Amino acid sequence: MSDCCGTPKPTNEASCCCGSDAEKIVLLYACSGGANVGEISDKAARELMFEGKGTMFCLAGLGGDIQGMVQTARDADVNLVIDGCPMDCAKKAFDRHGITNYTQIKVTDLGIEKVKGVRCTDEQVGQVVTVAREKLAEQTV
Numbered sequence: 001m002s003d004c005c006g007t008p009k010p011t012n013e014a015s016c017c018c019g020s021d022a023e024k025i026v027l028l029y030a031c032s033g034g035a036n037v038g039e040i041s042d043k044a045a046r047e048l049m050f051e052g053k054g055t056m057f058c059l060a061g062l063g064g065d066i067q068g069m070v071q072t073a074r075d076a077d078v079n080l081v082i083d084g085c086p087m088d089c090a091k092k093a094f095d096r097h098g099i100t101n102y103t104q105i106k107v108t109d110l111g112i113e114k115v116k117g118v119r120c121t122d123e124q125v126g127q128v129v130t131v132a133r134e135k136l137a138e139q140t141v
């Protein structure tokens with residue numbers, strides 16, 4: 001991570017040390033499923049990370065019961081969970097561990113159809129990124 005005012009950069013703009021003394025830890029999780037909506041979730045999470053909105057974290061770590069990673073999710077200020085479809089795989093991983101400090105986006109809720117064997121488009125990824133920015137802005141004020 002790059003520096004902000006000489007200190008490690010916070011994971012989101014709202015908590016930049018230039019404007020606030022409270023740094024928030026924002027983690028981004030994608031279901032990264034095999035269908036187009038899973039690809040969208042993955043690309044959106046990476047886009048948000050490279051925008052500096054948070055740090056992408058491994059959902060499989062929760063599924064695999066890696067205790068350090070479970071604790072990291074528990075300790076975060078905000079976990080943004082991006083699921084591709086109503087199967088809610090990422091959300092269920094959080095629920096199974098009793099982790100409640102998350103907010104979820106479901107790609108199919110945005111009118112994007114789940115289809116296997118096709119690539120997602122940049123526009124679809126952008127659609128999710130836009131909604132995610134809004135959710136994160138609400139969560140990190």
Ligand code: SF4
Nearest residue numbers: 031033084085087089
């Ligand atoms: S939420 Fe849907 S797209 Fe994502 S991994 Fe589960 S079944 Fe696949």
